[in-house]
Amino acid sequence: RTKMKKVLKLLVIILFMINSILLGGIDENKLSLLIEGYGGYIKPAPQNFSQIYGDNNTIGGVGVGIGWGNIYLIAKHKQFEVNGKSLVSGINLDGLAHWKEEFNILALRYYEGRFFTELGYVLNIVEEVISTNQPLYTDLNSDYSTSGNEGISIEFGINIPISKLILSTDINYIYVLSKTEDESNNKTNVGGLMFNVGLGIKL
Numbered sequence: 759r760t761k762m763k764k765v766l767k768l769l770v771i772i773l774f775m776i777n778s779i780l781l782g783g784i785d786e787n788k789l790s791l792l793i794e795g796y797g798g799y800i801k802p803a804p805q806n807f808s809q810i811y812g813d814n815n816t817i818g819g820v821g822v823g824i825g826w827g828n829i830y831l832i833a834k835h836k837q838f839e840v841n842g843k844s845l846v847s848g849i850n851l852d853g854l855a856h857w858k859e860e861f862n863i864l865a866l867r868y869y870e871g872r873f874f875t876e877l878g879y880v881l882n883i884v885e886e887v888i889s890t891n892q893p894l895y896t897d898l899n900s901d902y903s904t905s906g907n908e909g910i911s912i913e914f915g916i917n918i919p920i921s922k923l924i925l926s927t928d929i930n931y932i933y934v935l936s937k938t939e940d941e942s943n944n945k946t947n948v949g950g951l952m953f954n955v956g957l958g959i960k961l
Contacts, residue, residue, distance in 0.1 A: 792830060794821040796926070796956030800838055802859075803933075803947040810855050810888075811842035817952060819861075828869040832876070836861040836952075853890035859883065859948065861932060863911050874928075876913035881906060882934040884948050909934025909949055924958040 797818040802811075819836035842855040865878025885903040915928030932949035 788827070790825045790830075791961040792821075792823040792825060792832070792924075792958055793961070794823075794832075794834075794924075794926075794956050794958035795819070796821070796954045798952055798954035800950050800952045802950040805946075807857075809843075811840045811857055815840050817954075819954075821958075823867065825867075830867040830869075832863075832865045832867050832878070834861075834863040834865065834878075836863070854887065856885075856887045858885040861911070861934070861949075863932075865911060865913070867913075869917070872916055872918065874913075874915050874917060874926075876911070876915070876928075876930075878911035878913070880909040880911050880932055880934050880949075882909060882932075882936065882948065883907070884936055904936050907934050907936040907948065915954075919960075922960050924956075924960060926954075926956040926958065928954050928956070930954060 797816065800815050800817040802815060815838060817836055817838040819834055821832050821834035823830040823832035825831070837860045839858045842857065860883040862881045863878040865876045867874055867876040883905040884907065886900070888900045909932060911930060911932045913928050913930040915926050918925040930952040933947055934949040935945040936948040937945055
């Protein structure tokens with residue numbers, strides 16, 4: 759009977775804890791859902807990127823996370839597209855240059871007061887098209903795409919809670935390696951440095 763009482767007592771405690779978690783009854787450690795949208799500026803890492811596409815590159819994204827207390831598991835998608843000069847080996851091909859890149863990130867975020875830090879795993883997709891209408895240079899046309907590139911994301915930010923809304927700003931660096939256009943074993947960093955502002959809602 760004594761063992762049975764202990765088991766029943768333990769079950770009651772466990773059920774109470776589960777009920778408190780599901781109902782958000784523990785204020786200092788509450789299960790929360792976070793939905794975010796953000797946009798900002800990106801300085802891509804590839805060498806000579808700015809010569810082809812310029813320096814005014816913007817990036818946008820969305821994210822969703824689930825958290826307990828100060829720690830959140832966040833899934834994010836970021837993407838940017840830009841058109842530029844059709845430039846290969848310093849030659850202006852007088853044609854089209856288009857770059858599209860996506861970052862899919864799974865990260866852990868830790869809040870400390872109004873500050874947060876984040877470390878994440880990245881899967882990346884890159885597509886680039888460079889073409890010309892000049893017959894002399896058609897051999898320099900390229901249509902390159904690669905997916906499944908892996909890397910890491912590091913982020914430092916500040917958040918300003920306004921009721922359930924959260925304003926934020928952050929610095930995010932992504933390091934991700936992609937095969938080069940000649941499909942050799944050489945790889946290049948196609949990540950970059952980002953400055954973002956965001957708006958989220960905490961449920």
